Amino acid sequence: MSEPFTVLTTPRFDRLLKKLAGQHPTEASAMFAQALEILKTDPYNRSRRYPIKKLEGIAPGEGQYRLKLRRWRFRYDIWSDRKEVELNFCGLRREDTY
Numbered sequence: 001m002s003e004p005f006t007v008l009t010t011p012r013f014d015r016l017l018k019k020l021a022g023q024h025p026t027e028a029s030a031m032f033a034q035a036l037e038i039l040k041t042d043p044y045n046r047s048r049r050y051p052i053k054k055l056e057g058i059a060p061g062e063g064q065y066r067l068k069l070r071r072w073r074f075r076y077d078i079w080s081d082r083k084e085v086e087l088n089f090c091g092l093r094r095e096d097t098y
Contacts, residue, residue, distance in 0.1 A: 004040045005078075005085045013087045020090065031072040032090075038067065039085045043078050063088040 009017075021028040038050050043065065045052035051068040055075075058064045063075025075089040 003083065005043055005083050007036055007039050007085045007087065009087045013090060016090050020092065024092075027072075031069050034069055035067055035072075035074050035087075035090075039074075039076065039087075043076070043085045061088075068093075 017028065017032060038052075042050065043052070053066050053068075055064055055066055060077055062077075064077050065075065067074040067076070071093045073089070073091050073093055074087060077086045077088060078084075079086065
């Protein structure tokens with residue numbers, strides 16, 4: 001098994017998660033904990049067990065990957081040279097999103 005990745009957050013991600021945690025306190029902490037476990041072990045989704053998608057046309061630093069956990073969305077970048085995952089965005093998919 002490969003060594004785990006370090007998961008970091010950006011200030012924008014921290015603000016978004018704090019806002020969502022105020023609106024959905026129990027669900028936010030559970031989804032964030034689940035996302036951390038997945039991203040520490042398999043951010044590239046090589047096991048094909050997780051709903052992770054590499055987004056096309058997105059520059060590094062803007063969240064090149066997306067993790068879907070029920071209605072929660074997490075966007076992140078992977079810095080493989082440093083073995084780091086940087087969370088850039090978290091949000092809810094709502095009925096009026098699309």
